[in-house]
Structures are given as C-alpha cells and as structure tokens.
Amino acid sequence: MTIINEQEIAGMPQNKESDIVLSVNGVSKKFCRDLKRSLMYGVRDITSELLGLREKSDKLREQEFWALNNVSFELRRGEALGLVGKNGSGKSTLLRIIAGLIKPDSGCVKVNGRVAPLIALGAGFNPILTGRENIYANMAILGLSKKEIDERFDEVIEFAEIGDAIDAPVQTYSSGMAARLGFATAIHTNPDILLIDEVLSVGDIRFQAKCQRALGSLRHKGTSFFMVSHKTQLILSTCENSVYLKKGRVISFGNSRTVMNEYEKDLFSVGVGLKSQLFFSPKKEDRKIGFELLYIILKDMNGKAIDSLVSGKSAKFCIGFKCYRQFKDLSCTIKIKQLGGEGADLIYISTKNSDFCFDVEDGSYELKLVIPTNILGPNVYTAFIRIFYDSIKTLKFVEDFTFEVSTNGLMGQSQYFQPHTWELELLKGNQ
C-alpha cells in the first residue's frame, strides 16, 4: 500500500485525534461464491456463536474469498475522501460495513458522529410504507427525535419534489422519485459523515445539479464525505484525498491526484500496456437506423494493429462501420483529452474542418484518420468519437476510447512532441 506523505496533502487538517470522524482499522470481510455453501456456513457460524464456540477465523473455507482484506484509513472532519477501484474491488461492501448494514469478519470501524448512507438510493425504504412513513422511519434510525423530524419534514418533501406521492407507498414510486426522497432524507439529517455511492448519477440533470449544491452547502457546514465514483473528474474536483481498493486491499491512500494516477495507470496499462482496440457487438437499434459501428483500432502505416501510439511517430486511427442504407454527408469528429485531465480538449479533429464529408452506400467501410506525426507526449488519453450525417444527425458516439501514448525514449519529460528538424549554417561574416 502506498501512503502519501501527509505533509503533501494540500488543505488537509493536521492530524488531531478529535478531527478524525471515521477510522477504519484492519477491516476484513469474506464472502462465499456458492449460495448453498454460504447458507450452510451462515447457519454453522450462528450456531457456534450462540454456543460461544465461534472463533474469528482468518482462514478461508471452500469457495470463500476476501471481499475486503485488512483495510485501514481515516477520514477527518470536513474532508471529502474518494473511494475508487474496479468493479468488484469491494467498494460497496466497505460502505455497507461503515453504514453498519453488515459486520466485518475482523477489524473495526470507529465513527465519531452521525453517518448517513446514500447507498443504492431508495434501497433503505420499506416499499409498503408511504413516503411520509419512510421519512420518519429513516430519520429515526439515523438518530433524530420525532420533534426534530417534524421540524425538517417540510424541507425534505420540498427538496424531494414528489408532491402528492408522499402519501403513496414507495413501491409505486419510479426509481427517480425514490432517489430524490432518499437523497432529501439523508441530507436533512445533518450528518457528520455522508456515504455516497455513485449517487450523483441518479436523477435528471437539474436534480443532479440541485444535489451538487446541497452537497456543497453540507461541506461548508463541515460534513465529511466518503464517496465512491467511477468518474475521475468528479473525484478530482470534489475529494482532496482518495483510497484506491484493488481486490479488497488498499493499494494507495492520500492525495487524490496521485491516487487517481496510480489507479488509472493500473486500470489502463494492464501490465505491459493497454490494448487500444474496441469491438462492438451489433445492437437491434443499429439495424433499425441502418448503421453499425464495428470497431475502433490503432494501426501503423502498414495497416498492422498496434496497442499504443508512440510520440513523434506516425499512426492511423481506424474506425470500422457497416451501413445498411445510403447516408449523405457522413462526418466524424474526434476529441482527445488526457485521461483524468481537467479542462479543454487537447485535440479536436473533424472531417468537416478538412472538407472530408462523404456519402456512403450499403456496405462495410473503414474510416482512417492518418496521423503523420503524433504530437502527444507519453500518457493515457481518452477520445470522444462522434459519427453523424446531414450535418447534425448523430448515428453513434463513443465516449471513452482510451489509448496510451508511449515514448521511444527521446521525449524525456516533454508533454508534447514538436515535429522538427535542425539546421546549421556557417555564417559568412565569421569567415
């Protein structure tokens, strides 16, 4: 595990015991892959616990695995801590343990204050109770008195914007409505710690913006966040520090930018290098519109597929597609930015800007963007590709074609490759 020097962490309060609102110490949790076996182990464990025979075991039984393995970190008052890791790395399990929904097999979680979970929104609701009843039940579980709930109730329903549905059973709600109510309930408990599991991707854009504002004002009041997100941008803009989990273990903990770099390098470098090839399986709707995107591949100038680009070298960005009818004025735009990088696109290329819009008939095609010199420095990049016709009608877009640019050793620390030649002239006056 890499722990980034605390002095390096910008804006992080100094390590005072009273500042720590959440401390996770050596937490491990095992699960069983086989349901029948899992039930059998469960019954055995409960029986031996009742008989006082159960010992905490650090051994795995058949089909068991560690979903979390000796996880430790701390969250300070007012801090936003990100939690990243590939699918299945144990993020939700960790949040569920912190929220007290499941027990760890070993280790402990110390919480100093009130924890409000925004986990699988709406999941905490009882479906047969009404929205109103669920607000009371949920807020009471989080430790609010009846009087406190009465005082906040109107604000909760105003925030949730679910109108008369407040007196209907939650099982009649759409997932968006349940999400609104879940969010409104959690933030109005004035939590010390908010556990957020990809919550901001739920609901329409206007509601997401409203959630962002509400979260901003909670942070001003000193609430600490522990948030899971697969969105690099969100983690970097919200969280000073992050935890990177891999197969249940903490790989690094500290400054978000450093942690995200490590995570993304792992995610996209897959050992020897990221294979920059995307193949798409045909979808029903593709046949309906008459356009099927087949693949996106990087190739060298001889047409051989390559895994990454090299700074200063030539390459082709190849997009394979199949048309089932005629399309006039087919166009493509490619926007490239550094993975996890903020701000504007580094490169924007459009067939329109090169007057290269074309008509296609029924058939298979490969559109090649020929790059005589790759100016990008060594790093991982992501491309947004859009294919459209008749100037504006989108046929397909691919949001995250990720590729790596490596160096042949000549680039050093340079961010871009400047195509160049050198000249030496002997000046006459010096003769």
Ligand SMILES: Nc1ncnc2c1ncn2[C@@H]1O[C@H](COP(=O)(O)OP(=O)(O)OP(=O)(O)O)[C@@H](O)[C@H]1O
């Ligand atoms: N109740 C359970 N019984 C058995 N295995 C489980 C259980 N809950 C989670 N797992 C397994 O534990 C591992 C960690 O799961 P978890 O949901 O915590 O991962 P995650 O990082 O949140 O994944 P994602 O990003 O896909 O949400 C996975 O292999 C998952 O299949």
